[in-house]
Amino acid sequence: MTSFADTRFSNRRRALASAIAAQRLDAILVTHLTHVRYLSNFSGSNAALLVNKDLTARICTDGRYTTQIATEVPDIEALIERNSAVALLGTVQGPRRVGFEADYLSVTQLEKLQAAAPEDVQLVPVSGVIEKLRLVKDNLSQQRLRDVAALATTALDDLLTAGELAVGRREIDVAADLEYRMRKLGAERPSFDTIVASGPNSAKPHHGASDRVITAGDLVTIDFGAHDRGFNSDMTRTFVMGHADEFAAEIYQVVLEAQLAGVAAATPGTQLVDVDKACRDIIEAAGYGEYFVHSTGHGLGLDVHEAPYAAQTGTGVLAAGMTLTIEPGIYVPGRGGVRIEDSLLITDGAPEIITIMSKELTIV
Structure with a gap:
């Protein structure tokens, strides 16, 4: 070794x-x-x-x-x-x-x-x-990224199974429980401050986690990652508490379709700006273009955010061995927001999703 x-x-x-x-x-x-x-x-x-x-x-x-x-x-x-x-x-x-x-x-x-x-x-x-x-990760780096992504995903699965995402709990308590679970599974630390954004806070892309109490009907966005042996993970899932109203169901479906389109576009030789466009076109067609306020994705490795960048101003093309997140979102001030994010390894064929967890609308 x-x-x-x-x-x-x-x-x-x-x-x-x-x-x-x-x-x-x-x-x-x-x-x-x-x-x-x-x-x-x-x-x-x-x-x-x-x-x-x-x-x-x-x-x-x-x-x-x-x-x-x-x-x-x-x-x-x-x-x-x-x-x-x-x-x-x-x-x-x-x-x-x-x-x-x-x-x-x-x-x-x-x-x-x-x-x-x-x-x-x-x-x-x-x-x-x-x-x-x-930009291009060697085989060991790719495996480290798979491992730390699996660790983080397991932590979120365990948190949901334990009922720790629940009406009546504070955002900050859910974030603390998730970070504790990641550490118990072997993470050295979180990759970044865990985001648990509920209700109107879900309309803030980088809200953080506050003392707001989660209530029935809330959209709750959880954006988190683990750091282990120098490498980072990054994923986002959005949940609905108790019941989904028409607004929540609609924007969730739009973001999901956009995210799936972005994943499908992330193949070798594709311009990074076109990966962003694949997501953005769907959100704009649904009438929510002004509420997609950030870029589609970024590379991941020793840093949480590193090249390449899939954005409207993105330059360059994807190649096998690169990493990329796909994380479109809709954020409507005063009402709520949805973001869905996966981390990908770019391969010679379809991208490999390393944040393996359901993206269907989940009512908690």
């Missing part, structure tokens, strides 16, 4: 080295912790990684992680310094062009790097290089 992990991470660094060489860079200083983990397996809260075009690399963290970095990253020379990025930059012998992750540095952090850089080291802003490498 150790040699497999070493090969996986070194292969990623090899691909990165090739990419930076194509941009006439001698090295890249990686400071975004998600990318440090992607390229090295290190999961601590303070680290930087220097990858050279000749395939050599050096990593740095502080003394809290001396033992951890030796275990997680046995194949890279490690420095132990508190200011990891500055320490690594100080080891560079020029003349060198060193890229830095422009999308993840504050002005203050960049000023510190500029002050630390030797005179013959030129810092060059780089954007999107590692994100592009992350």
Whole structure:
């Protein structure tokens, strides 16, 4: 297992080295912790990684992680310094062009790097290089995503079976029970703050969970995910409490049809904007276009939200090995809303849905 992990991470660094060489860079200083983990397996809260075009690399963290970095990253020379990025930059012998992750540095952090850089080291802003490498998931990453999605789905199934989504309960209590169940099943933490949005709150796409008491007739949207071994899950289901009125039944059916259309469209070679359009056209045709206020979906992996993005402004095409959520919604202020979301693995044929749970209208 150790040699497999070493090969996986070194292969990623090899691909990165090739990419930076194509941009006439001698090295890249990686400071975004998600990318440090992607390229090295290190999961601590303070680290930087220097990858050279000749395939050599050096990593740095502080003394809290001396033992951890030796275990997680046995194949890279490690420095132990508190200011990891500055320490690594100080080891560079020029003349060198060193890229830095422009999308993840504050002005203050960049000023510190500029002050630390030797005179013959030129810092060059780089954007999107590692994100592009992350688009297509390897087999192990795909399996980790299946596993964490199954964990989260089981937690929601168990919550429903136990009657913990019920009239008279507060949104925040339902959210706490769901997060507890995910942890009991092995999750390290939730992927994000669990959304339990009931009644008029269901018309707020990112409501959160409040002390509102769930009442009969409410639409209740639950958007949640689990985080385990670096990977995240993300899914949404909307339920009706006690009985569904005409409005609830209508918008649920529209969103379901839109979601199914989006899933069907998510095949290799499809433009991301067309995946969004597949969902949006159905909602607009039903007269609810103005109430679909967000994009259709996003990639999923080490981050909950990552490329690719299926949106009206989306660019690029899907390819096998990518991930994508499909999550259309209708949100009518003062009345309620519905969102249905699945996470997909894009395959050579139809997409693989990894959030396996019924999407039919469920009355609790």
